[in-house]
Amino acid sequence: MELEQSATWQTQARGDNDSEYQIYLACADDGKGNEFMTGKPLKTYEEWLAS
Template identity: 70%
Template structure:
């Protein structure tokens, strides 16, 4: 029988760093240069909004 590894729910944060570091990645990757999210055109989420999303 083959065993399958499943990632934990917190996998990304553990591998990329803290929530603060992960939020900084979001800001640097999603920012269109005018403070809007490149995928939605909406203003970038605040840290609290990002945590809840």
């Protein structure tokens, strides 16, 4: 069996973009409104979609 690649598989597997963004916010927030890995402010929905 060969797996098919798709750039949008995550959204199809877990939900819509709004749900994915909420997962990003919940997982990346350091409690101060910044991404815990970079220390930069969390991305807006539009920035997140473009990334």
